[in-house]
Amino acid sequence: xxxxxxxxxxxxxxxxxxxxxxxxxxxxxxxxxxxxxxxxxxxxxxxxxxxxxxxxxxxxxxxxxxxxxxxxxxxxxxxxxxxxxxxxxxxxxxxxxxxxxxxxxxxxxxxxxxxxxxxxxxxxxxxxxxxxxxxxxxxxxxxxxxxxxxxxxxxxxxxxxxxxxxxxxxxxxxxxxxxxxxxxxxxxxxxxxxxxxxxxxxxxxxxxxxxxxxxxxxxxxxxxxxxxxxxxxxxxxxxxxxxxxxxxxxxxxxxxxxxxxxxxxxxxxxxxxxxxxxxxxxxxxxxxxxxxxxxxxxxxxxxxxxxxxxxxxxxxxxxxxxxxxxxxxxxxxxxxxxxxxxxxxxx
Ligand code: OGA
Ligand code: NI
Numbered sequence: 414x415x416x417x418x419x420x421x422x423x424x425x426x427x428x429x430x431x432x433x434x435x436x437x438x439x440x441x442x443x444x445x446x447x448x449x450x451x452x453x454x455x456x457x458x459x460x461x462x463x464x465x466x467x468x469x470x471x472x473x474x475x476x477x478x479x480x481x482x483x484x485x486x487x488x489x490x491x492x493x494x495x496x497x498x499x500x501x502x503x504x505x506x507x508x509x510x511x512x513x514x515x516x517x518x519x520x521x522x523x524x525x526x527x528x529x530x531x532x533x534x535x536x537x538x539x540x541x542x543x544x545x546x547x548x549x550x551x552x553x554x555x556x557x558x559x560x561x562x563x564x565x566x567x568x569x570x571x572x573x574x575x576x577x578x579x580x581x582x583x584x585x586x587x588x589x590x591x592x593x594x595x596x597x598x599x600x601x602x603x604x605x606x607x608x609x610x611x612x613x614x615x616x617x618x619x620x621x622x623x624x625x626x627x628x629x630x631x632x633x634x635x636x637x638x639x640x641x642x643x644x645x646x647x648x649x650x651x652x653x654x655x656x657x658x659x660x661x662x663x664x665x666x667x668x669x670x671x672x673x674x675x676x677x678x679x680x681x682x683x684x685x686x687x688x689x690x691x692x693x694x695x696x697x698x699x700x701x702x703x704x705x706x707x708x709x710x711x712x713x714x715x716x717x718x719x720x721x722x723x724x725x726x727x728x729x730x731x732x733x734x735x736x737x738x739x740x741x742x743x744x745x746x747x748x749x750x751x752x753x754x755x756x757x758x759x760x
Contacts, residue, residue, distance in 0.1 A: 451657055451664035454478035455672070458585070459489040461592040476596035476688075479677055483692035484657060486672045487589075487645075492581045494671045497647055499574045500707055504619045506568040507549070508705075518549065518563050525741060526550050526616075527563040545631045545698060546622045553579035553709070554615040575617060582645055582709040586615065589643060589675065597688055599724055605684060609642050612714030620706045622654060625698035633696030633704070638753050640744035641678030641710040648674065652704040658693040666694075679754045680713055680739065686721035687733045691755060713739040734758040 456478065460471040478485045507515065520527030528549040549565075552558045553575065565571040590606040609615070622633035633654060648655065650670040656663045666674060682691040698704075713719060720736040737758045747754055 448656065448663055448665050451482075451659065451666050453657075453666060453674075454482060454485045456485045456487050456675075457489045458487050458491065458588075461596075462588045472592060472596040475592060479593070479596075479689040481690070482657070482659060483677045483682075483690035484666075484694075485675050486667075486669060487585075487675050488672050490585055490673055492578070492585070492673070496574075496578060496581065497671065498650070499570075500578050500647060501650060501705065503565075503568050503571045503574045504549070504621075504705055504707065507565050507571060507619075508621060510567055514565075514567050518565050520550070520563070526552060526560050545625060546620055546633045546696065548621065549619040550616055551575070552614055552616045554583055558614055578707075579615070579617060579709065583615065585645065585673075586643065586709070586711055593643075593681075593685075593689070597685065597725065599722065604722055604724075605642070605681060608680065608684060608713045608717070608719070609711040612717065613642070613712050614714075615709060615711045618708040618710065620696075620708065622696060622698055622704040624701050624703050626700055628698040628700050631698060633698050634694075635748075635751065636693050636695040637748050637751075638691040638693050638755070639676055639678045639710060640680070640747060640754060641676075641712055642681050643678050644676040644708055644710040646674040646676065647707040647709075649704045649706055652699055652702045654696045654699065654704045655706070656695050656697060658695075663695075678710070680719045682755050683719050683734045683737065683758055684722055686725040686730060688725060691753075693753075712741070715739060715741060733760060735760055 454474065454477075456475050457471060460468060461475055475485065515528055518528045520529035529547060549563075551563055552560060564575070586609075587606055590609070591602040594602040594605050603610075620634075625631050636658065646655070648666075648668050648670065650668070653665060653668045655666040655668075655674070657666055658664075676694070677685075677689040677691045679691045682689055696704075696706075717739045718736050719739055721732050721734055726732045734755070735758055737754055743754070747757075
């Protein structure tokens with residue numbers, strides 16, 4: 414059933430065979446071989462948005478970080494840590510509800526919103542089974558696209574907390590995309606933002622990863638890059654699990670409770686003509702402890718044509734990607750088949 418991953422966590426059973434790789438795919442989870450910690454660049458959000466003497470230098474740090482790492486740790490982002498704690502708390506409270514309560518928000522088999530495991534759209538069973546997690550996904554922007562039937566009524570302040578968090582993240586999202594455009598000296602700093610504002614959407618994804626007694630044989634999320642414009646990740650605060658691939662080596666992303674992790678999405682990589690890189694990342698499981706994360710991600714309008722911006726294509730910087738049409742079904746397909754839209758679009 415859709416909610417079985419979460420039920421397993423409650424009963425403390427091992428993941429069933431279908432979630433387990435037959436061979437050890439993640440020997441680095443052996444505690445005797447710890448992975449290195451990623452020296453993820455830290456960006457002071459205030460300094461990239463408040464015009465001052467330091468802005469140019471900080472924008473250049475942002476550009477350089479997004480072109481080599483594709484992800485940064487954002488501090489001074491204006492979201493109070495008490496609000497971040499409340500977001501984590503309401504999700505934990507939701508998970509602790511009796512099953513009948515959670516089922517009220519259950520995703521339909523062919524839908525994208527609500528609580529459950531992701532839809533499996535591939536016939537390749539071997540590719541489909543490789544992750545052990547479940548999530549609650551809700552569109553938060555624009556408000557008229559919210560499907561309130563999937564928004565939990567319990568805990569009683571869930572909706573209020575998500576509404577407050579998503580409005581703070583909307584401000585951050587827009588300012589970030591403008592700063593990214595300015596860091597590439599684009600004439601119009603709303604160019605990236607328009608890919609979301611013109612018919613696109615933003616959604617929240619509350620991810621839950623149960624403890625897993627064999628963490629070398631299963632993954633919370635398999636290696637992927639985000640099929641988004643950008644993604645903002647709120648980490649667990651206590652339990653680490655996110656890893657990023659850089660120069661063909663996996664690194665652990667440090668768990669800084671008050672910071673937000675920003676990822677470039679595949680569609681921004683294409684629009685930026687490869688100036689920004691969409692990082693490949695995965696989630697590993699912890700043998701004893703459960704973990705959660707909350708993602709706010711932005712998407713283009715379904716059917717929108719995505720291509721490199723003219724201003725970023727020149728004699729010295731030839732066009733790297735052909736035009737691709739954004740499709741959520743294709744994105745899910747990429748995840749399950751372990752491929753990426755950026756590879757498909759590459760000229
Ligand atoms: C995702 C993702 C990472 C995490 O939801 O796309 O990569 O730490 N999440 O949960
Ligand atoms: Ni991701």
